[in-house]
Amino acid sequence: MKSTSTSTSAAPVGEAHPASVTIDGLHKSYGSLDVLKGISLDVAPGEVVCLIGPSGSGKSTLLRCVNLLETPQKGVIRVGDVEVTDPDVDIDAVRRRVGMVFQQFNLFPNMSVLSNLTIAQRKVLGRSDAEAKKVALHNLERVGLSDKADNAPGQLSGGQQQRVAIARSLSMDPELMLFDEPTSALDPETVGDVLAIMRDLAREGMTMLVVTHEMSFARDVADRVAFMDGGVVVEEGPAQEVIGAPQHERTKTFLSRVLNPTAVDHPES
Ligand SMILES: Nc1ncnc2c1ncn2[C@@H]1O[C@H](COP(=O)(O)OP(=O)(O)OP(=O)(O)O)[C@@H](O)[C@H]1O
Ligand SMILES: [Mg+2]
Numbered sequence: 001m002k003s004t005s006t007s008t009s010a011a012p013v014g015e016a017h018p019a020s021v022t023i024d025g026l027h028k029s030y031g032s033l034d035v036l037k038g039i040s041l042d043v044a045p046g047e048v049v050c051l052i053g054p055s056g057s058g059k060s061t062l063l064r065c066v067n068l069l070e071t072p073q074k075g076v077i078r079v080g081d082v083e084v085t086d087p088d089v090d091i092d093a094v095r096r097r098v099g100m101v102f103q104q105f106n107l108f109p110n111m112s113v114l115s116n117l118t119i120a121q122r123k124v125l126g127r128s129d130a131e132a133k134k135v136a137l138h139n140l141e142r143v144g145l146s147d148k149a150d151n152a153p154g155q156l157s158g159g160q161q162q163r164v165a166i167a168r169s170l171s172m173d174p175e176l177m178l179f180d181e182p183t184s185a186l187d188p189e190t191v192g193d194v195l196a197i198m199r200d201l202a203r204e205g206m207t208m209l210v211v212t213h214e215m216s217f218a219r220d221v222a223d224r225v226a227f228m229d230g231g232v233v234v235e236e237g238p239a240q241e242v243i244g245a246p247q248h249e250r251t252k253t254f255l256s257r258v259l260n261p262t263a264v265d266h267p268e269s
Contacts, residue, residue, distance in 0.1 A: 018207040019080035019175035026075030037231040046205040050218035053228035067098040099169030107153040114149040139167040159190020
């Protein structure tokens with residue numbers, strides 16, 4: 001590709017390409033507790049895969065293995081052409097490529113929203129103040145919060161703080177975004193705004209691996225859904241099929257509980 005730019009930066013800002021993820025035979029245990037018991041899961045570039053499953057099934061642990069917040073004992077994970085599980089891998093380089101959004105937003109409370117978005121760009125990516133600010137403002141606009149740049153995070157609602165956390169991740173030009181229950185700590189009326197941002201991101205072609213209990217989001221936005229239970233993927237397939245017509249008994253039971261949270265199990269049934 002012909003370039004007329006005089007910039008010396010290696011990659012143009014905002015032009016990271018979505019990566020694939022390949023997980024093969026992943027095992028993770030804590031002492032004698034086997035948490036992941038041979039997980040295999042692929043996500044194609046630009047694909048959205050939702051992970052669903054009961055508490056303790058290993059969903060967060062799986063996400064945390066993908067960006068090396070946890071080290072698995074066995075198995076292979078690749079993000080694009082990088083083998084994350086290679087013992088010699090550059091961990092910082094992996095984390096630069098993989099954005100993660102948590103249930104708790106983890107913003108720096110004593111910094112403005114804008115500084116929350118620029119600090120890692122400057123320190124990790126080596127961007128100039130001006131460049132980092134330009135990227136940050138662009139991403140604040142993407143999440144509809146341009147007017148909050150100078151506010152402190154504590155002055156924003158939970159939903160707005162989560163949108164800032166997403167904008168902060170996007171400012172690092174990730175090739176893959178991991179979301180771990182990004183809406184489960186939010187007031188119900190702010191959940192929709194965060195899901196709308198995630199839906200936009202999916203439409204724009206980001207590769208996304210999303211742990212969520214929002215079944216309508218999973219059904220409407222995910223390309224595929226994987227149901228985990230007891231450290232294995234029990235069932236995986238197109239979102240409409242897994243949620244609309246689950247094949248396995250455990251998936252059926254889980255979905256009926258999630259979709260009817262106030263229903264009381266009948267002891268005789
Ligand atoms: N650092 C740790 N040390 C010991 N055990 C852990 C650790 N992290 C997770 N576990 C255990 O691993 C299992 C899976 O936890 P994980 O957080 O991955 O589940 P989850 O599917 O994300 O659940 P939830 O829906 O409640 O978030 C649990 O039994 C948990 O107690
Ligand atoms: Mg979890």
